[in-house]
Each structure stands twice: as C-alpha cells, then as structure tokens.
Amino acid sequence: MQFKDSQSIYLQIADHICEKILLKEWKPEERISSVRELAVQLEVNPNTVMRTYDFLQQQEIIYNQRGIGYFVAADAFKKALSYRKEDFLQKDLPGVFRNLYLLGMNTDELKPRFEKFVQQNFS
Amino acid sequence: MQFKDSQSIYLQIADHICEKILLKEWKPEERISSVRELAVQLEVNPNTVMRTYDFLQQQEIIYNQRGIGYFVAADAFKKALSYRKEDFLQKDLPGVFRNLYLLGMNTDELKPRFEKFVQQNFS
Amino acid sequence: MQFKDSQSIYLQIADHICEKILLKEWKPEERISSVRELAVQLEVNPNTVMRTYDFLQQQEIIYNQRGIGYFVAADAFKKALSYRKEDFLQKDLPGVFRNLYLLGMNTDELKPRFEKFVQQNFS
Amino acid sequence: MQFKDSQSIYLQIADHICEKILLKEWKPEERISSVRELAVQLEVNPNTVMRTYDFLQQQEIIYNQRGIGYFVAADAFKKALSYRKEDFLQKDLPGVFRNLYLLGMNTDELKPRFEKFVQQNFS
DNA sequence: GTGGTCTAGACCACC
DNA sequence: GTGGTCTAGACCACA
Numbered sequence: 047m048q049f050k051d052s053q054s055i056y057l058q059i060a061d062h063i064c065e066k067i068l069l070k071e072w073k074p075e076e077r078i079s080s081v082r083e084l085a086v087q088l089e090v091n092p093n094t095v096m097r098t099y100d101f102l103q104q105q106e107i108i109y110n111q112r113g114i115g116y117f118v119a120a121d122a123f124k125k126a127l128s129y130r131k132e133d134f135l136q137k138d139l140p141g142v143f144r145n146l147y148l149l150g151m152n153t154d155e156l157k158p159r160f161e162k163f164v165q166q167n168f169s
Numbered sequence: 170m171q172f173k174d175s176q177s178i179y180l181q182i183a184d185h186i187c188e189k190i191l192l193k194e195w196k197p198e199e200r201i202s203s204v205r206e207l208a209v210q211l212e213v214n215p216n217t218v219m220r221t222y223d224f225l226q227q228q229e230i231i232y233n234q235r236g237i238g239y240f241v242a243a244d245a246f247k248k249a250l251s252y253r254k255e256d257f258l259q260k261d262l263p264g265v266f267r268n269l270y271l272l273g274m275n276t277d278e279l280k281p282r283f284e285k286f287v288q289q290n291f292s
Numbered sequence: 293m294q295f296k297d298s299q300s301i302y303l304q305i306a307d308h309i310c311e312k313i314l315l316k317e318w319k320p321e322e323r324i325s326s327v328r329e330l331a332v333q334l335e336v337n338p339n340t341v342m343r344t345y346d347f348l349q350q351q352e353i354i355y356n357q358r359g360i361g362y363f364v365a366a367d368a369f370k371k372a373l374s375y376r377k378e379d380f381l382q383k384d385l386p387g388v389f390r391n392l393y394l395l396g397m398n399t400d401e402l403k404p405r406f407e408k409f410v411q412q413n414f415s
Numbered sequence: 416m417q418f419k420d421s422q423s424i425y426l427q428i429a430d431h432i433c434e435k436i437l438l439k440e441w442k443p444e445e446r447i448s449s450v451r452e453l454a455v456q457l458e459v460n461p462n463t464v465m466r467t468y469d470f471l472q473q474q475e476i477i478y479n480q481r482g483i484g485y486f487v488a489a490d491a492f493k494k495a496l497s498y499r500k501e502d503f504l505q506k507d508l509p510g511v512f513r514n515l516y517l518l519g520m521n522t523d524e525l526k527p528r529f530e531k532f533v534q535q536n537f538s
Numbered sequence: 539g540t541g542g543t544c545t546a547g548a549c550c551a552c553c
Numbered sequence: 554g555t556g557g558t559c560t561a562g563a564c565c566a567c568a
Binding site: 310311314315373376377380383384385386387388389390391392393394395398399400402403405406409410413414 | 419421434437438496499500503507508509510511512513514515516517518521522523525526528529532533536537
Binding site: 327328342345346357358362 | 541
C-alpha cells in the first residue's frame with residue numbers, strides 16, 4: 047500500500063480498514079491483524095498502526111480485548127458508515143462544488159470519471 | 170478572512186488569490202497588495218504573506234518587479250486554472266469518488282445539490 | 293562553514309549539498325542530516341536550513357519521508373547537475389565572457405589557470 | 416535594455432556604461448545623458464540612474480559639473496579597466512573553475528561558446 | 539525524535 | 554516605499 051502526502055498515514059490506514067468493513071470483507075467480531083503484523087505488512091512504524099487502532103477504537107469501530115487483540119465491533123458497519131458520511135456531505139461537498147464552479151466544470155463531467163474510478167478500484 | 174485549521178494559512182491565502190483570478194476579479198498585469206499591506210489586512214505575519222507570494226511566483230501565477238511589487242502574470246488565468254485543476258482532479262476527486270461509492274451514491278445525485286450551491290454562492 | 297555576503301545563506305547551503313552529491317560523497321537514498329542537526333552544525337537558524345531543504349525538494353534533489361527525515365533522491369546526481377549547469381551557463385558564463393572580451397583575454401589563457409586550480413583544490 | 420534578476424539594476428547600468436567606455440564608444444570629457452534622459456530611455460526610476468552615477472563617480476569613472484551634467488573622466492578607460500579587472504581574476508574565476516570541475520567540463524568546451532558569444536554581442 | 543507552520547521583530551539592499 | 558533574508562522562539566501533528 048502506498049500513501050499520499052496530503053493526509054496523515056494513520057488516517058489513511060483507518061480509511062482502508064473502514065473500507066474493508068463497509069465492503070463487508072471484514073465482519074463483526076472478527077479479529078483483525080495485530081499492530082505488529084499490520085506494521086510489517088504496510089511497512090510502517092508500529093506506533094503509526096497503534097495510532098490508527100486508537101483512533102478507530104474511539105470511533106467504536108473496533109474494540110480491544112487485552113492480551114488477545116483487536117476485533118471488529120458488532121455495529122462496526124453502522125459506525126463506519128456514519129464516520130464516512132458525517133463530514134462528506136457537509137464539509138467535503140461544498141469545497142468540491144466550489145472547485146467545480148471555479149474550474150468551469152459541472153457534475154456531468156464527473157460521471158465518466160466516476161465510472162472509470164469504480165471500475166478500476168472496485169471490480 | 171478566517172482560516173481553517175485543516176490547511177496551512179499561506180496556502181489558503183494562495184487559493185484565495187487564485188479564486189480572484191479565476192473569477193476575473195483580478196486581471197493580468199494588475200498590481201496586487203504589497204506584502205505588508207496584505208499582512209495587515211489579513212491580520213497575519215508578513216512572513217506568511219511572503220510565503221504565499223513566493224509560492225504563487227513559483228507557480229508563475231504572479232511575478233515580481235524589484236522594489237515595486239507583485240503583479241498578476243499575463244497568463245495567470247491559465248496557470249491558476251491548471252494549478253487548481255491538477256490538485257482537484259488528483260487529490261480531491263479520488264477521495265470524493267471513494268466516498269460516493271462506499272455511501273452508495275452516484276454523480277447524478279450531486280447535480281441538484283451542485284446547482285443549488287452555485288445559485289446560493291455565485292449569483 | 294563560513295558564508296559569503298553576496299548570496300543568501302540558504303542557497304549557499306543548497307550549493308554545498310549539491311557539491312556533496314556531485315562529488316559522489318553523498319549517494320542516492322542516503323539520509324541527510326535533520327533540519328535541527330544541520331542548523332546546529334552550521335550555526336544557523338533551523339528555519340534557514342528548512343528553507344534550503346524546501347528548495348532542494350522543489351528541485352527534486354532531495355525528498356522527504358514523513359516524520360523520518362530527508363533523503364538524497366534516486367536521480368539526485370542528474371538533477372543537481374542540471375540545476376547547477378543551467379545556472380552556470382545562463383547566469384555566470386555571459387558575465388565571464390563579457391569580462392574576458394573587454395579585458396582582451398581568451399579561453400586559452402584560462403587553461404593553465406584551470407589546471408592549476410584543479411590540482412590545488414581537488415587532489 | 417532588459418535586466419537580469421540576479422544583479423541589482425543600478426549595477427547593471429554601471430556595467431553597461433563601463434562597456435561603452437572600454438569599447439571607446441564614449442570618450443574622455445564627453446558629456447553623458449542626464450539622469451532623467453537615461454531613466455526614460457531605460458524605463459527605470461530616476462533614483463536608480465542617480466544611484467548608478469553616484470557609484471561611477473565614486474569609482475572616478477565619471478564626474479559631475481554642477482548644473483551642467485555628468486562627464487566621462489579623463490582617465491575613465493584606465494579606471495573602468497581596473498574596476499572590471501579588479502575582482503575578475505581573483506573573485507570570479509575561482510567560482511567559475513569550481514563549477515567547471517563539478518560539472519565535469521573543461522576550458523576547451525568554453526572556447527566555441529566564447530566565440531559564439533563574442534560574435535553575437537560585439538560584431 | 540521528525541518536519542511544518544506561524545509569529546515577532548530585525549536588518550538589508552533596492553526602487 | 555518595496556521585497557528578501559535571517560533569527561529567535563513557539564506550537565503542532567506525526568512516526
């Protein structure tokens with residue numbers, strides 16, 4: 047996995063995990079990788095993964111059983127959805143629309159790009 | 170002008186100036202505020218404005234005449250457009266599309282929202 | 293390291309780093325001193341070093357790994373060469389040639405001086 | 416006349432005047448343009464030309480007759496030559512040689528460039 | 539520990 | 554008046 051410069055790594059990892067849950071690849075009560083495992087896998091400092099898990103735990107998307115590991119929360123899907131949706135419509139969209147307008151674009155131009163994106167990333 | 174915490178001030182100022190140019194409020198070869206003037210006006214440190222101007226000069230959106238001040242470049246519109254467009258398409262859009270997909274939405278649903286936004290903000 | 297008055301310190305530091313790379317003392321992917329370390333070593337303000345690193349990153353001679361440090365770019369030699377060469381041919385040479393002509397000299401007279409210089413400084 | 420960014424305008428004007436003298440286009444005791452005339456001609460602030468004349472007067476290359484104008488000094492040629500030569504061999508050349516070496520060039524490569532330069536600028 | 543940003547204030551050369 | 558550079562010191566997010 048490669049990371050963008052524009053967002054902190056730990057949040058990119060959090061997003062990645064949320065997607066697994068939203069796409070139902072990971073199911074409730076399922077155990078997820080340990081901090082160290084994931085750190086090795088992503089070639090990242092364990093502290094960074096720790097931070098991700100901390101963050102997701104605060105969002106109540108995962109929970110911790112001491113000495114055993116981290117698990118997907120029972121209502122993780124719902125939480126992950128709201129975590130995603132929360133800001134998107136209110137915070138992200140206005141900025142997107144502003145850019146669209148300033149750049150002389152419109153939503154129709156986004157359509158083919160969106161279809162291409164979905165095809166490349168989710169199929 | 171108030172600043173968000175999510176982006177550095179000097180880049181927010183840069184974006185603001187780009188918008189002036191994209192909206193054709195500022196025209197080519199027009200002199201822009203001096204570093205100190207703008208600093209007072211925005212209530213930020215002159216160094217911060219200097220950094221903005223430095224950045225915009227690198228983007229070839231503004232240029233400097235020694236001892237006189239900064240001016241809007243002849244092809245500022247084009248440069249500003251490509252600077253913003255590049256950022257938008259590469260950095261913002263993927264995240265937007267990802268959210269759209271995960272939230273089960275599509276670009277058609279954005280259309281009425283966008284039209285409403287434009288009407289409210291640019292007319 | 294002592295600095296001249298005729299050029300800004302941060303660019304003199306940049307030149308110095310370029311030389312290390314051109315002389316192959318520093319190799320691709322090698323980590324370079326942290327901002328603070330170099331600042332202490334050169335007895336300048338960290339901001340000044342930061343500016344140097346910023347500049348060299350724009351030239352794609354060094355790159356940054358978040359929270360870890362700055363590294364010599366893979367093609368740093370090439371980039372450093374073209375950066376220095378461009379400056380030299382366009383900014384320095386015309387003035388040199390002008391002086392040569394006005395002083396009634398030619399390039400042949402430079403040859404022995406150059407050879408002596410190389411011998412004294414690089415061997 | 417266009418000015419480079421790398422050197423202050425008033426010194427570039429001074430250089431230009433010195434060249435006129437070295438090329439014997441301007442002769443001893445000849446009156447030179449007034450500050451205002453030259454400022455208009457070069458599209459520069461009169462203060463800037465004033466500074467040039469001040470500087471050249473300090474170098475004893477031109478002199479002033481109050482209320483009449485500026486004149487080329489009797490020994491202007493000699494002074495201009497020494498003003499040029501003074502730093503060239505000792506200050507400029509080492510930097511040039513350093514660059515040549517670092518860039519893997521030698522004086523032979525300069526020869527055709529020099530000939531081309533002379534042809535373009537002085538014939 | 540790392541870089542990144544910002545403020546405050548100073549000094550300089552230049553137009 | 555203009556920009557440009559530098560210092561000092563602070564605070565922050567991040568790995």
